[in-house]
Structures are given as C-alpha cells and as structure tokens.
Amino acid sequence: MFGSLFYNFWAALFSFAAYFIWAIRDPFAMPWPTIGIATVAAILGFVIMFAVRYFIAYIFYTPEALVHNETESTNEDASVEEERNQQFIPQNNRTTAEFEDENTEEVAQVVRTMLHGEEAVSR
Known part of the structure; x- marks a missing residue:
C-alpha cells in the first residue's frame, strides 16, 4: 500500500471536519447528533482511505523485469561472465x-x- 496509516487518520480528520462544518450551518442543529454523524463520517473517511491508498499503490507499481535463461549452457556462460566481471579478484596463489x-x-x-x-x- 502507498503511504502509511497516518494518511488514514488525516482523511478521518478531514471527513469529520468537513461534515461538522457543513452540518453546523443549520441554525437548528443539535450538538450530539451532529457530532455522532460527523464521527460516522470520520470512520467512513478512514476506511475509504484504505481503498484510495491501495489504488495509488496499484498505479505506481512497477514490477521488476525477470530474466530467464533458456538453457543450462546459458547459465554456465552467465556465471563465467559474472566471475570475470567481479570487482574483487581472489588471491589463491599467495x-x-x-x-x-x-x-x-x-x-x-x-x-x-x-x-x-x-x-x-x-x-
């Protein structure tokens, strides 16, 4: 998943604040129902953020290219070539x-x- 759980808490806070500000504009708004529904909105924002984070991770996902050797001789050639290109040379004759x-x-x-x-x- 993209990001961390911290993003979920930000989404919950934003959801709570957005609904609370929208609902408090009503002059006859009752405090407990308004806070309760805003809490439900925060929980929904928290849960929905999981899907958003998963979708963003899916978009940014880039798989690594897999290289397959078709025959054993190719494997042996690759290992010989790798030994030639190594940075450190073993010093067995000393x-x-x-x-x-x-x-x-x-x-x-x-x-x-x-x-x-x-x-x-x-x-």
Whole structure:
C-alpha cells in the first residue's frame, strides 16, 4: 500500500471536519447528533482511505523485469561472465604469511596517516 496509516487518520480528520462544518450551518442543529454523524463520517473517511491508498499503490507499481535463461549452457556462460566481471579478484596463489604482512603494513600506513594528518612516507 502507498503511504502509511497516518494518511488514514488525516482523511478521518478531514471527513469529520468537513461534515461538522457543513452540518453546523443549520441554525437548528443539535450538538450530539451532529457530532455522532460527523464521527460516522470520520470512520467512513478512514476506511475509504484504505481503498484510495491501495489504488495509488496499484498505479505506481512497477514490477521488476525477470530474466530467464533458456538453457543450462546459458547459465554456465552467465556465471563465467559474472566471475570475470567481479570487482574483487581472489588471491589463491599467495601464502597466508604474505597476505598478513601486507595487511599489517596497510593498517600501519593508515594509522600513520591518521596520526600525522598527512600522507605518511612509506619505506
């Protein structure tokens, strides 16, 4: 649904106020029946707003385009292409010690930069 329940309360308030102002113009209007009927108008406005919100959501609904692969080979080609286009490249040929050394050096460089407030000179 479009919006929130808050819109329903605004519609109820507007319905109540509109009927009350319309009914109070009569010089012989009785207070309790006028307030009672205005309350019924507010309840109707509250309920009708659900339909209005649903209709607005229906108008603005845009489904996502579904892409279907027709054969398994297309699936395999797509997965190979996706692996090629990945942003991060796995580094399987490096040892853990080499990776940890580089990682600690990078962390140290970042800390130096933060402490000095300028680009630290690397060795």
